[in-house]
Amino acid sequence: MRWSRSFTVVGCHAAGEVGNVITGGVRDVPGQTMFEKMEYLQANCDDIRKLVLFEPRGAPYVNANLLLPACDPAAEIGYVILESTEYPPMSGSNTICVATVVLETGIVPMREPLTVLTMEAPGGLIECRCTCKDGKVEQVEFTNRPAFVYDLDRDIEVPGLGTVRVDTSYGGMTYAHVNAHALGFAVTPDEARDMCLTGQKIKAAVNEQLATVHPENSKIFGVSNVIFEGPLTRTPEGVEGRSGTVVLHGRLDRSPCGTGTSGRLAVMHAKGQIGVGERFKHVSIADTVFIGRVQSTTTVAGRDAVIPTIAGQAWITSMGQYGLDPTDPYPEGHIISDVWF
Known part of the structure; x- marks a missing residue:
């Protein structure tokens, strides 16, 4: 197998909405804030979003979240939300997925029965109160921006x-x-x-x-x-x-x-x-x-x-690698209007 690039992706959904989390493959991107990092990705690395969301790896109902080092010292982790047509400043279902994935995979230590986790979205700092039991995040309640x-x-x-x-x-x-x-x-x-x-x-x-x-x-x-x-x-x-x-x-x-x-x-x-x-x-x-x-x-x-x-709950559904063979004719995926409106 020969891949020119690869990403580690944890599959996840919150209340039925897919919010996969990219935990490996991108170390960091330039930007003094998470909003600036989002803008950099949109301007210079949009092929990542297309690769993981468009067919044949993705589908119209798939979202993803790219974990990055936080810019604000008050946050333990940062994330940029990747959706089918844009990079939103904030997403609630995706935030619940990210908090669940980073705790259940051990990226951030889980503390039972309650883990208070501050994350940095492009829209700003988001505090999450995660109810945890036996290694499972049973609920994420986050305080949104105004x-x-x-x-x-x-x-x-x-x-x-x-x-x-x-x-x-x-x-x-x-x-x-x-x-x-x-x-x-x-x-x-x-x-x-x-x-x-x-x-x-x-x-x-x-x-x-x-x-x-x-x-x-x-x-x-x-x-x-x-x-x-x-x-x-x-x-x-x-x-x-x-x-x-x-x-x-x-x-x-x-x-x-x-x-x-x-x-x-x-x-x-x-x-x-x-x-x-x-x-x-x-x-x-x-x-x-x-x-x-x-x-x-x-x-x-x-x-x-x-x-x-x-407040809501998320569930991890898979863990694996997304890869790109250098001869793949769809390095940025593809969309067809039968299901991609």
């Missing part, structure tokens, strides 16, 4: 749909929120393809008609994902809601979406639908669950914002 609302109850014109009312938020990625039932969706698995097609139309219209630029980092702009939200219900434990999130190039997040949950919490809090400390059970289209809370309130460049916490 989440906030851009717009509430804005009407946009969508070709083929007419007027659609949306909220927009930032929760680590930028989201448009729509009422699933108003658009004819019950948020069930059989609706996934139609939701994707509808979501891509809404995403394009929102990005044409509304401005969403992060007030503290102008390089973070534009809606990436569309959340089809089911109704909220109150239970003795708190608030519960279901949603389906159309992400990136146009497919459904299998998990409830961690940054999407953060954005939804910001919208809910702005609308008076949830209070500080209340439990939010967020159910995905695949019936998996994240538990979110508004830990506290803050401001971002004068905007009201919330500090969200998100």
Whole structure:
């Protein structure tokens, strides 16, 4: 066997969403912050993302995370999130996967029953409280960066749909929120393809008609994902809601979406639908669950914002090597529009 390059990859998923972790093959890249390292990878090493995510090694539903030395001395490890069409500043399901992998493989020592782990994402420092037992991470609860609302109850014109009312938020990625039932969706698995097609139309219209630029980092702009939200219900434990999130190039997040949950919490809090400390059970289209809370309130460049916490679990599925034969005709993988929208 002759490989011109290879990567050690630990397969992992959080609540059904794949978030593989690249633990070997890249020692480090230039950058004074993890955001700068992300930018370097995007500009100079995008072939890594394509190799591990595109066919024949990857698939439309695969994400990956590249472990790198942290820049901030407060963090024990850094990571850059690789997704099918972009490098997001933050991802909740991927963060849960990274924390699980680094503890269960021994990259960072596990302390039972609780390991407090600080990691550096491109979006900033993320503190994780990992509940551990018998070598297994049973839950990761992380404190996300501040989440906030851009717009509430804005009407946009969508070709083929007419007027659609949306909220927009930032929760680590930028989201448009729509009422699933108003658009004819019950948020069930059989609706996934139609939701994707509808979501891509809404995403394009929102990005044409509304401005969403992060007030503290102008390089973070534009809606990436569309959340089809089911109704909220109150239970003795708190608030519960279901949603389906159309992400990136146009497919459904299998998990409830961690940054999407953060954005939804910001919208809910702005609308008076949830209070500080209340439990939010967020159910995905695949019936998996994240538990979110508004830990506290803050401001971002004068905007009201919330500090969200998100809790979920991940499972390691494989450990192995990805390699590239020098004669392979697809050194950066390939995509075909039958499944890659």
